[in-house]
Amino acid sequence: MIQIGGTRVVMEEQSVNERVKNFRSVPFGYNAEEAIAEAQRCIQCIHGPCEKLCPVHMDIKAMIREIVAGNFKKAFFIAKKDNAIPAITGRVCPQEEQCEGVCPFSLTCNGINIGKLEAFVADWAMNNGVKEGFHIEEKPEKVAVIGSGPAGISCAVDLRKYGYKVTMFEALHKAGGVLQYGIPAFRLPKDIVDYEISYLTEVGVEVKLNHIVGQNIMFNELRKKFGAVFIGTGAGAPQFLGIEGERLKGLYSANEFLFRTNLMKAYKFPEYDTPIVCGNTIGVIGAGNVAMDVARCAIRLGAKDVYILYRRTKKEAPARDEELQHAIEEKLKFIELVNPTRVLGNEDGWVTGIELLKMKLGEPDKSGRPRPIKIEGSEFTMKLDTVVEALGSKPNRLFLDQTPELETTRWGTFKVDENLMTNIEGVVAGGDAIRGNATVILALGDGRKAAESIHNYILRRRK
């Protein structure tokens, strides 16, 4: 039955009661029939507004047409042409603000579920062993890629397509950046991340783990050994509020909480060695994707009451719609319009609660969201045994300190020109390292653009 417009083909999911006990993917993903039915809703708008709003301008319409025709292989290649990791972006893109947000159907009901269709074709390809084979004409130049997050991955793959020899340096023992250590498995299953990483080595990228540029391998060394360098070091340094009580046991940065849980698999403790202490009552400061991820991990680690402590209201929360909705279903409690002023503790140095100041909403600020204003004298306290600060993070301080020759902005991100070139010729940067906390797809787009920029740079140098 061809169903134009209409309502979205429902995405089957693990039931709430079941999923809060495990770290498996919440949505099951479309099967072939469901994908085709959802794709059939698309009316192939002439100007393809969805494609314009996709930061990498995927050929969404063409991909959807092939899905409708059951040509999943072709659909996969179309997706893959502009996007090195469709299985991942399909799951984590803030689609409601991008491709799906401008779909005409999103006005009346839900837009076409482009993200899930994209994930479907990519999963189909993975399960059927279909890979994008490309012919590489080897070139002599060597390029170093620092960081293995989405920016580094897409840059490295594209550089290989141009024919350059690529060596990727990653500080941690696993590649993937935030995809690996930040975003939890129930949102982004780790076999999918591992699959994309294995693809990197398959196309001939040499991945060097446990190499921290600026610490155990020097940036200048890379500049000497490689014809060009891409910096995709992300924004991994945690931010703390700087309030009283941050020394207490039971207080974490979101990074530490997610690192332990995801990268080190603390949810499988003691089978895995790394511990995490997550109390019964936990407060998460912030309301972005990071905060939702922490909160939903906490529920799965056994916390009974999980509070999101946010300066504004749910309406202004920056998290993806799907995440917010899942979080609310999983019984997270929102405490809106509050700002932490102090973390409270006992004599043994453990967190016992938090002091919060009430806020009200004022005029919109630069971000277009109403500015939270303090209500003086409105402090109140709440009992908590774990507090996690999910305030966003800053570019890696270690790397910045070790490369004073690279120009940075006020926010500690790298300064780049329109070709993503830093002040040093042949050194290009992208992703969170130049944007602060952004998104997977923007990092991916940067990686692609950076590869092109490096290619042009090398060609110029050859002359």
Added chain:
Amino acid sequence: MIHKIIDKKDLCPGNYLIEVEASNVAQRFQPGQFVIIRIDEKGERIPLTVADFNTQKGTITLIFQVVGKSTKQLGILNVGDVVLDCVGPLGNPSEIKKFGRVICVGGGTGIACIYPLIRALADTGNEVISVIGARTASLLILENEITALGSRTCVATDDGSKGHHGFVTDVLMNLLDEYRNSGGVDRVIAIGPPVMMKAVADITKPRQIKTIVSLNSVMLDGTGMCGSCRVFIDGEMKLACIDGPEFDAHKVNFEDLISRLEMFKEKESEAINYYSSKAGVKK
């Protein structure tokens, strides 16, 4: 990358020395730095100080005390076995220059951490006095190696089974008195259990002798990305892994350090119990 163990010694009960292949670390190591190792796929990342290195062989020496699951597992490994990850050198190198007269205080396994420093300071022309201590004589490590460096070496044991009967801090106090009228002491460096480092700081602070300690807060990534290792220096939050591990002892908040080291205590006993029952090894 895997790292093969090419030598292993039982130093004393519960203390082992292993020599591990890690040429990247060996080539770049400077005294004061550490590595983070992960034994296997399910392992945690644990920091260990590099006690010695051999550039030619591309190996480093680690000395560790069995205190929990990971160190126990590491102690069971033999020559020919491997550890999955060994990343480093991490942290800032110690400041090594000619200070004059330096007293190096090492307690317990901290002796292993201070050993490369003693050597480097002596090589730079300092007059180094080493004060090393342990609970009992049989737990005292590296005494011969340190004495062989030719500097004055004083020993203390809690039970008096060797050297001074008491703490290294008693010895330190006596030395400071002894040298008071002969040029004094230019710097003190202390590495060992936090209570020991705190006691050293309490002695040298009123005497205004610059004192350096190496902080062993709980680490995870070791690259400044998690904040787990945060310590408080003059009220300011610092990350031991990238801002340290060495800090001015007179500015360190030791109470917080000691308290935070207990954060995972319950889990740590759960881990060792699970491991012991599963591996069938005795506790």
